[in-house]
Amino acid sequence: MPPLIEAHDLSKNYGKHVALDHVNFAVETGRIVGLIGPNGAGKTTALRAILGLTPYEGRLRVLDREPFGERAALMRDASFIADVAVLPAWLRVDQAIDFVAGIHPRFRRDRAHALLSKTQITGKRRMRELSKGMKTQVHLALTMAIDAKLLVLDEPTLGLDILARRSFFDALVNDYMDETRTILITTHQVEEVENLLTDVIFIDRGRIVLDCSLEDIATRYAAVAVADDKVAAARAERPFFERRTLGKTVLYFERSDVQQLANLGELLTPSVSDLFVAKLSGGAA
Amino acid sequence: MNDYAWLVRREFWENRAIWIVPIAIGVALTLAALFGNVQIPALSAPDSRALSGVVLFGFGVTFFVVMNIYATWYLLDCLYADRKDRSVLFWKSLPISDTATVLAKLFTGLIAIPLVYFIAADIATLLMAFIVSVRAHSALGGSLWQPDLWLQLQVLWLYLIVTTAIWYLPFAGYLMVMSAWARRAVTLWSIVPPLAAYLLERWFFGTHWVGTVLQERAFGYLPHALRDNYHGTWVTTVVGDDTITTPASIWRMLDPLGFFTSPATWVGVGVGIAFIIAAIQLRLRRTEV
Numbered sequence: 001m002p003p004l005i006e007a008h009d010l011s012k013n014y015g016k017h018v019a020l021d022h023v024n025f026a027v028e029t030g031r032i033v034g035l036i037g038p039n040g041a042g043k044t045t046a047l048r049a050i051l052g053l054t055p056y057e058g059r060l061r062v063l064d065r066e067p068f069g070e071r072a073a074l075m076r077d078a079s080f081i082a083d084v085a086v087l088p089a090w091l092r093v094d095q096a097i098d099f100v101a102g103i104h105p106r107f108r109r110d111r112a113h114a115l116l117s118k119t120q121i122t123g124k125r126r127m128r129e130l131s132k133g134m135k136t137q138v139h140l141a142l143t144m145a146i147d148a149k150l151l152v153l154d155e156p157t158l159g160l161d162i163l164a165r166r167s168f169f170d171a172l173v174n175d176y177m178d179e180t181r182t183i184l185i186t187t188h189q190v191e192e193v194e195n196l197l198t199d200v201i202f203i204d205r206g207r208i209v210l211d212c213s214l215e216d217i218a219t220r221y222a223a224v225a226v227a228d229d230k231v232a233a234a235r236a237e238r239p240f241f242e243r244r245t246l247g248k249t250v251l252y253f254e255r256s257d258v259q260q261l262a263n264l265g266e267l268l269t270p271s272v273s274d275l276f277v278a279k280l281s282g283g284a285a
Numbered sequence: 286m287n288d289y290a291w292l293v294r295r296e297f298w299e300n301r302a303i304w305i306v307p308i309a310i311g312v313a314l315t316l317a318a319l320f321g322n323v324q325i326p327a328l329s330a331p332d333s334r335a336l337s338g339v340v341l342f343g344f345g346v347t348f349f350v351v352m353n354i355y356a357t358w359y360l361l362d363c364l365y366a367d368r369k370d371r372s373v374l375f376w377k378s379l380p381i382s383d384t385a386t387v388l389a390k391l392f393t394g395l396i397a398i399p400l401v402y403f404i405a406a407d408i409a410t411l412l413m414a415f416i417v418s419v420r421a422h423s424a425l426g427g428s429l430w431q432p433d434l435w436l437q438l439q440v441l442w443l444y445l446i447v448t449t450a451i452w453y454l455p456f457a458g459y460l461m462v463m464s465a466w467a468r469r470a471v472t473l474w475s476i477v478p479p480l481a482a483y484l485l486e487r488w489f490f491g492t493h494w495v496g497t498v499l500q501e502r503a504f505g506y507l508p509h510a511l512r513d514n515y516h517g518t519w520v521t522t523v524v525g526d527d528t529i530t531t532p533a534s535i536w537r538m539l540d541p542l543g544f545f546t547s548p549a550t551w552v553g554v555g556v557g558i559a560f561i562i563a564a565i566q567l568r569l570r571r572t573e574v
Contacts, residue, residue, distance in 0.1 A: 053377060053572055068569075072382035082374035088299070089370060095298050102291040103381055139375075 002064065004029050004150055004182050005050060009058035012045050019045040021206035022058070027199070029149075030179045031213075034193050035186040036276060037203035043186040046203065047154050050184070051080055063150060076105060079143050080152035085159070087127045087135055094123035100142055112145035115175070133164035140168060144176045151176070153185040157192065169196060194272035202279050209279050218269045222258045225250045226265035234264045241278035252278045288381060292389030293397055296363070303398055306355060307348060307405030311412075314344060318413040318420075340417075341410050341438055348406035349445070352399055360394040360457050364464035364564065365471045368574045383568040387461065391561060395450040395457055403442045411435075437535040444539050448510040452544075455502065455553050458560025465567035468574050502553065509547050512540045 003026035012020040020042045027033050037043050048054040050062050052071030060067060065074045087096065093116070101109045119137050127135055136156070143151065157165040173196055177183065187193050194200075200217075202210035212220060225248045226234045235242075237260065239251035250268065252275075258267055270278065297303055364387070367373040376386065450457075463475040482495045544550055 048572075051377075053374075055570065071377065072380050072385075075378060075380040080378045082378065083371065086371045086374045088367075088372035088375070090299050090301075091372075092298070095295075099291055099295055100379065103288050103379055105380070143378075 001029070002061070003027055004063060005184070006061045007046075007050075007058065008060075010046070010049060010060055011057040012042075012049060012054065013057075018206050020049070020056070023203075023206070023208055025201055025208060025211055027182060027184060029182050031198045032177065032183045032185070032196055033199040033201060034190075034197040034272075035184060035201050035203060036190055036193075036272075037186075037188065038280060039188055041203045042206040043188075043203055044154060045206075047080075047152055047184070047186055051078070051152060077148055078150040078152065079146045079148040080154065081139055081143055081156050082154050083156075083158060085132065085135065087139055089126065089128035091127050092123065093121055093125050093127075093138055096138065096142060097123070100146070104146055106147040107142075108145050108147065112141050115141035115144060115171075132159055133161065136160060136164060136168060140171055144171070149181060151181065151183045153183065155187055156185070157187075165192065169193070172196075190273045190276045197272070200272055200275075202276060204280050210275065214272070217272070217275065221252065221254055221270050221275060222261055223250055223252045223268040223270045223274065224261045224265045225268060230264045234261075237261065237264075241281060243277075288385055289389050289392070292381065292385060293393050296390060296393040296397070299366070300359060302355065303359075303393075304401055304405075306351065307402045310348060310351060311405045311409030314347075314409045315412050315416065318416040341414065341434060344410050344413065345406050345438060345442065348402045348409075352402035353449075356394050356398045357460065359398060360390075360460040361464050361471050361475060363390040363394065364461060364568060365467060365574070368572065373572050377572065384565050387465075387561065387565045387568055391457060391461065395454070396446065399446040399450070403446065406442070407439070410438075441535050441539070444510075444541070448541075448544055449506065451550060452506045452510065452553060453502075454557025455560060456557075458557040458564065461564040462560050462567065465564045465571060501549070505549060509549060510540060510544045511538050512543070 005025075005027040007023055007025050010020055010023045011018070023042075023046065035043050035046060045054070049056040049060055050067055052062075052067035052069075052074055055068050062074060063077050067074055097109060097112050100107050100112075116138070119134070119141075121130065121134055121138060127138070130138065157168055160168065169192075172183070185193060185197075197214060199213045200210065201208060224234060225245075227248060231249050231251075234249070234251045237251075237253060239253050241252040243250055248265070252270060253261065261267060367376060377383075460475060463471055467474040479495065479499060483499070486492055486495050
């Protein structure tokens with residue numbers, strides 16, 4: 001089975017600005033992939049290309065389709081929440097449900113009603129009358145009622161308070177995700193999503209700097225916290241990043257044989273946030 | 286076809302003015318008929334028939350003028366509004382092609398909105414004619430209700446809707462291109478290209494080709510769609526101090542054969558289609574304002 005999303009040499013320029021620079025990656029079915037990078041790294045451009053919202057150079061297949069030319073067909077099997085604020089102010093909740101039910105072959109109205117019945121939101125309310133958190137609940141209910149193979153979320157919790165964020169991700173993991181689905185999620189806030197991801201792709205200045213499953217992080221990356229007298233010896237092992245913390249120096253390595261490192265100090269498994277900082281802090285120490 | 290029905294319904298949800306404005310005009314006309322000062326002099330049968338025709342036609346024109354102003358605004362706004370509030374990202378997350386979206390909006394502006402006004406004008410003029418006839422029955426003898434005149438107006442409305450949609454297709458397509466393209470101030474931007482072309486042509490070549498073409502498209506509709514040699518069929522009616530001139534028959538004014546065989550009609554359709562293709566291409570690529 002080919003990957004759900006497959007990008008080869010994917011590039012996109014805006015005038016002289018290179019948003020994506022010959023990027024390669026693949027996303028397999030059943031994964032929850034985080035596309036993570038600082039603002040302006042190319043995350044949104046990559047998503048726009050995957051969703052058929054923008055033309056691009058290179059080869060890109062999503063659900064075995066060419067996204068830009070076949071967006072409408074692609075959207076029968078994929079859905080996305082671009083940003084919480086995109087439901088138009090004039091739209092009523094019941095109109096939104098009627099419209100999506102009318103045009104989407106995979107939309108299940110009963111499911112949307114079931115999801116909304118858990119909230120305070122009634123059908124006659126217009127989006128302009130709802131809070132940001134409530135609009136997110138409506139959008140999520142609409143999207144989760146679509147039996148899609150791929151769900152794409154672009155900074156889905158931007159501008160939401162902590163309670164709304166938590167309930168958003170809880171609903172996503174508990175009520176939606178199963179082995180037939182795939183979720184691709186972009187964020188610049190790693191901590192928020194690192195517990196639910198199965199894979200991470202780090203992107204910086206239009207290039208991929210890390211592409212790894214969470215299981216593989218432990219085997220591909222290692223960190224060691226060493227006392228000051230052993231820093232020189234540890235540096236000889238060629239870490240790609242180091243930082244000072246609590247009187248010790250933590251050095252990060254991309255390697256699997258950790259026995260040597262264990263002799264230098266305390267071995268740590270880097271978290272996704274640690275790796276994010278390490279990989280994007282401007283290269284090797 | 287089902288998708289198009291939903292897309293047009295969506296436009297009616299978003300632009301409630303589509304039906305609120307014609308209903309408001311209709312209510313105003315009905316109230317005027319109910320409580321207005323109706324003074325109709327006693328007229329002979331043919332004269333009251335002419336007066337009735339003028340009244341029906343006059344109210345039809347009111348609706349028609351407002352409808353054209355509103356439809357122009359609608360076409361200029363329809364693709365811009367989605368980008369401005371970013372809801373284009375929601376609509377594009379659904380399995381609807383940009384071609385279908387643009388065509389549904391074009392249909393709404395050129396056919397659906399005029400039909401709503403047509404129906405509103407019909408109901409309002411019927412109500413008004415009925416009320417005025419009842420109130421002025423002694424003077425008018427119920428003759429404001431003229432079935433054949435009314436029928437003629439129905440045909441005229443439908444003829445106008447179809448032929449204006451075809452004749453003004455290039456204008457509609459142009460407005461949609463601007464709506465899909467402009468990042469702000471759509472109305473202002475829509476004036477710039479034709480004005481610039483007109484002025485540049487004048488300065489550099491001293492000619493008036495652009496101006497002439499635009500003028501012919503804007504004002505050429507009447508001579509193309511309606512018969513221009515209907516001098517013989519005018520009827521004059523004298524009501525008090527006023528003289529009303531009306532065509533004896535609306536049927537004879539319509540010139541469908543001339544309209545559909547005129548090259549100008551089909552050149553316009555060609556240009557209109559080119560603009561609509563451009564609007565679709567812009568809609569495909571442009572999601573931000």
